[in-house]
Amino acid sequence: MLLTNSAAWIPEEQAQLEVGQAPWPKVGDDDLIISTHAVAVNPVDWKIQSWGGFGVKYPYILGEDVAGVVVEVGANFKHKFRTGQRVIGHASGLAHGHAYGAFQKYPLLRGSLTAVVPDEIPLSEAVVLPLSISTSAAGLYTKIGLHLRSPGDDTSSFADKKPTLLVWGGSSSVGSSVIQLAVASGYTVVTTASLSNFDYVRKLGATEVADYHEPDVTTKLIDFLGDTKLVGAYDAIGSEITVRQNAAVLHALGGGKIVSVGKAPEVPHNDVEIVRISSSIIDNQEPNVAKEIWGEYVPAALASGKLVPEPKPLVTGHGLSDVQEGLDKQKAGVSASKIVIELHPKKAVPATQPRSLAE
Template sequence: MAPGAITLDERPTVPDHSAAVLREPRGALVVDRLPVPEPADDEVVVRVRAVAVNPVDWVIQGTGPVTYRWLRTPAVLGSDVAGEVVAVGPAVTRFRTGDRVVGLATGTDRGRDPLHEGAFQEHTALLERLTAAIPDDVSFDRAAVLPLGASTAACALFQPKHLGLPLPGAADASSDRSGVVVVWGGSTSVGMNAVQLARAAGYTVVSTASPRNADTVRSLGAEVVVDHGSPTAVDDLVAAVAGRPVVGAVAFGTTSTAACIAVLRRTGGTVLAMASTPVSLDRIAGRRRLFPGMLPVFTRIGLTTVALTLRARRAGIRAAFVWGSSLRDDDLGPELWGRVLPEGLADGSIRPMPEPLVVGHGLDAVQGAVDRQRAGVSARKVVVTL
């Protein structure tokens, strides 16, 4: 053999690691070996220490052939990641190996790679612009609750297509922050982030929660919290606004769009950001067969959405649907993840909320965690540590 040549056994191999993999559409998540992702120029690779589960994870797993038709299997799901940086791309300036970070993985979006950038694996790639440092006193399981909740709330509040509010700490101190923001669903994961971010931006917030969670939502900065289960919830929110100008409403939860349209009509508000379908997909996501049971559900979603959109338009309300990872492609992503979240976490003005509900350790626990989130939570975020 020539000097310096390497034998077959000595050839460098791509290191592999474990991942909770969706092997085929609607299958269970199974722990498999996959190549460890390599960072692209603008990415870090993180050794994942905690992941959180969002409704979208069981929506994709259970209804992906209809709702996420672009997603190819095998795929790694999951958006919320906290861990340690183990590799950095050449264009990365804010992070080094060893840094403790939290970030939004967007691998299940159209055009992205769900094996490279999915949360539910030992290592994943995160875009630098969707990653923030974690202060030493914030644990990985607490930090992991943030990414999709904070990103979706920020899109609803700050993107020009939605409420278009000035960001917390934005330079234009001249802008008028005297209005009220209505957050329907303040005890949802997204809602808790929306209450905090709207307050941090200088606005008064009125919100909703079950009575058991009202104090928590008030502690995040809501001036008034009304019971979203009460038949008088809309009246109570209108009373809470108390004649002040409403800069817009953000709607989380299946009944939230209709309720927010009613509130805006009566308070003169004209902008609505919607994040939820008007019918939950939890039942059909859990069924053994998607067809034909999904047909009436999707028909109802379609018809109700059209009816609500027309109702909003007739009332002079500009209503649009939020996509929580769309900040990847605009200025909001770097602003939120590069400034607002790291500064807010460091000075304590933004708390990672809701509180984590750690349901297991290791990738084998991820499927149970997804099922646990689908069964329903109240002001908690389902988390798995790795």
């Protein structure tokens, strides 16, 4: 007897999403199956749909952010999760195939990229976090990235003067998590945002904020950072323009390293290193970081209130058929919010194996 699953498929490159049946996932030793209650939309989702590429094999199930209830637990994570628990997870379909895509009723999740959510936090709010946590951790803590101290490390050496991190794009989804993680790790944060989001990024923990719209934004950042111990820059926007602006700031202050979520252009500064990072680093290259951040910090910090789901969700739909509209709205642009689609799954019933777009 098999259970039914369905998904919002992208059947071919640059096609619109189609809701159809999907295979019931087969749980591996390192996996969970969850019943999806909410998904969030990230720029990578519409970029894959609009641009193609990314190594995707079609038909495919998009989606990186998912929240729901545990249905089945693989052997290696039975000590950590149980059925019925409320969780968020980074859906790693790009690395592991469409069974791990978020935009379906019953996705697979890597146990190492999943965390329990306290009852007092609605899943439609918590779902904004997963991809941003993985991407933030990849840039902040890996050897490929800035290799900073993590939240559980001893920061007694910071007693006299906390090191400072420059975060470009603090009000973005990734920037919001970078600020929270960096502050939790003992660092002072200087960031950029639009004037309307100054209070937002300060609430997250940023000490100084510069308006990226201003033509003298790099000069202001140099002034803010002049007397600090700068450990590098995290570019949460990742455009050629923003990376070059970060490089100008670091060069003026003696050089350093920039981690970028997007572009890594050449710059005319030999004392500046630019590294492009992605969330997959903590899954397949430096899993110790995933264990420390996802396995230890995230569940504890959510429970204590030290990690808050930001930016706020903007709920635009209530079913898989509404996911395409969510992609369209994210592509059009949002500020200090994240597109979320709620799903209200009914109890799965025994059925014959359905035909799916994957066949």
